[in-house]
Amino acid sequence: MTQREDRYNAADVEPRWQRLWDEEGAFEAPRGGDIASPYYVLEMFPYPSGRIHMGHVRNYTQGDVIARYKRAQGHTVLHPMGWDAFGMPAENAAFEKKSHPATWTYANIDAMRSQLKRLGPAIDWSREFATCDASYYGKQQALFLKMLEAGLVYRKNATVNWDPVDCTVLANEQVIDGKGWRSGAPVERRELTQWFFQITQFADELLEGLDTLEDWPEKVRLMQANWIGRSYGLQAEFARTDTGESIPVYTTRPDTLYGASFLAIAADHPLAKALSEDNAELAAFCAECAAGGTSEEALEKTEKRGFDTGLKVRNPLVPDMELPVYVANFVLMDYGTGAVFGCPAHDQRDLDFARKYGLPVTPVVLPPEAEADSFAIGDEAYTGPGTLYNSGPLDGLSAEDAKAQAIDIAEENGWGTRQTTFRLRDWGVSRQRYWGCPIPVVHCPTCGVVPVPKQDLPITLPDDVTFDTPGNPLDRHPTWRKTCCPECGGEALRETDTLDTFVDSSWYFLRFAGLDEAEAFDKDAANQWMPVDQYIGGIEHAILHLLYARFFTRALKTCGLVDHEEPFKRLFTLGMVCHETYKAADGRWVMPEEVERQGDKVVLLETGETVTVGRSEKMSKSKKNVIDPDDIIAQYGADVARWFVLSDSPPERDFLWSDVGLEGAWRFIQRVWRVAGQCLKASEAGARPSKLEGDALALHRHTHKAIDAVTTALEGMQFNKAVAAMNSYINGIDAGITGDGAAWALREAAETLALLMGPMAPHLAEELWAELGKDERLYQAAWPKADPALLVEDSVTIAIQIRGKLRDTIDVPKDLDKGALEERALAQPKIVAALDGQTIRKVVVVPNRIVNVVI
């Protein structure tokens, strides 16, 4: 054995173990055959933006700790990695750097893979793929066709952001303050025919399925439930007073029909369009409503405006009540029927609208404690529960009962029906972009939309495309579109829309589990590993990605391709790693490493120019507020980088980046190395001595308490607590102890240090394990078990309070009974002095905890 170095030399140790793990195929999961106790650990795969940043390091380190820990617990672990490689940034890079999206993307993947490997994760790299590989997206095209066949895919018109100068569709992110990001032109909303997945068909299932996801964070289930937004209400017909034609209206508050004061329809409602034809003013208003982006945030934040059409409709529940019909910018054609009635007294938005246009405000729900004569609506609508009044046949009912009653009346009289409505909309998957999965259909002038036959897949992207003009390069490619109709053989055109990248990430976990040449995934293998036992990723994916993956799994089950309904058994959501942003005077974003803080100002290192400091937000390539881990790994090593990201914040909480504490992580890793070496030197291997006492017993106990604490922390994914427990452990190890059993207890401590460090600092742990002379690798070693008998304390410290204020503490035997405890507490000199003879009204005694004297 070579001379032990005084310092843990990461530069030497870490690459050596990484090479060995690789050579030994240490983390390759078995393919085929029976798998004993399978456990699938998956972190959300990264978008290859260029370089790894600390957000990635945090995410993948945490996943790796779980993968290694589960393996030590005896599971066969699958822990794969791949790349979510299609998407807009590659096209932007192509535009800016005149390189091809594929070149840029694959170069990024190579760079990020080697960065990631330097962290030493226990990943099965043999299963790696990128979603932009034709071998992946071709299989996705096959899945698309299956879903098309199953009736889960259809086309309809939908609104997009339109840049009228560049004549191109914009993503919401490319709309800044209502203007196109490159042209600066005010954005318009425009309708296009688009492909949709029928996610709403599964709305009930997706909502009810949330109840089965017991190991998901409650907040994510709640967010998804609110997003799906199931509500029941009334769809009622409001007849026009002029023509008698009826306008269908959906409402969740039919109980407030007597308080109605107007009807509002969407600007793109068929009636609004019809009326616009001979009303120039209305047409202008509707055109104004079409200005601005399509994002919900933008729509909801714009000032609520309306246009009185002059039409009137009759309230079907209150026949002598006539309501004016407005066109309003806050009514959405996508939700309900695109028409609502307004009850200003009990809806804030309606109230604001009514005040603005001078419409009546009639309260019809009386709050529990209020008087009918004195109750009035000011600037705030009343949306709580109460009793109906001013409401004819509904008077005296609770709001909830009145709602049901109103629906019954509507159904009896034939002017309305009970209806369940979802906030959830069908998933629009069409993208007018190049760098995505081509939708495998053909448009034939005679046969219409025709699916591409399976044997013709994959439909690959052409390489010879240009990005110097805005718009979809597939549209202007000279030949790519041109093809023959698979049905009639005549000339036809390919679909040029590509799929939303969320489709790519909705089934990648299945392909990792069941990599297959011919099919999207091997069904048996997928069934063996799925559902993913532990899925880990950022909280920003709480709704869209997770909901789409859940939908996709159910859709594939409908197609008979999988047996399970939910893709992710346990979910853990991580907080963001955030950093402030810096913007130079010319408007470009600047990386943290390019600037320096000088007093109150932050300046560019190169020029000394002052930069604008923006708020702290999640690290992202687009705003350049990223910290690259390479410098940290080069200076301190992977184990220190890993230890550092695990040590500070609880993983679910956001982490404002700061490298304060990095030195501390380095010192700790060194300390473990040193202390383990000292233990080893003073130790001897062998059977546990029959009798342990004194220092040896104390160390033995200390070791088992550490095992218990670290195990509990890792089970709960409380890595910062595992780190604290390791600190306490090492603080309590004195390698200088002697006497009976000391050598054995020190050996146990050295082994335990290696084992407990294993998931978190695997290189250091593996090196220590080899030093202990073990034949097996640490990654093959079993997790230690704490002996419960060693964890019990025989005395406890009791706090003594007077009127809830701490006055003294006493040590007493564990489980001392109430009477004895009270007696001991009251006899304490400090307590006697503090009481000073005052009358005791009551003494609260909680055994093993506290005594509170009330005077």
Add this chain to the structure above:
RNA sequence: GCGGAUGUGGUGGAAUUGGUAGACACGCCGGAUUCAAAAUCCGGUGCUCUUUGAGCUUGUGGGUUCGAGUCCCACCAUCCGUACCA
């Protein structure tokens, strides 16, 4: 706007889920060691004051309780999402 979360010393955070607030670290201060430095080791460190003691303290303001960081109500700030960023 709407939905979800978070808020504790100079800093990151802990608190047996209603029972001693500040574990464990970082930072800082002091000491040992050293020719010196680094590293290491030991001690101190919530704030205030009249300092062997007392008072205050978990974003702000109320409430429930013998007792509240923890439960309830209202508010403030920050972060995430808001369906074409991924």
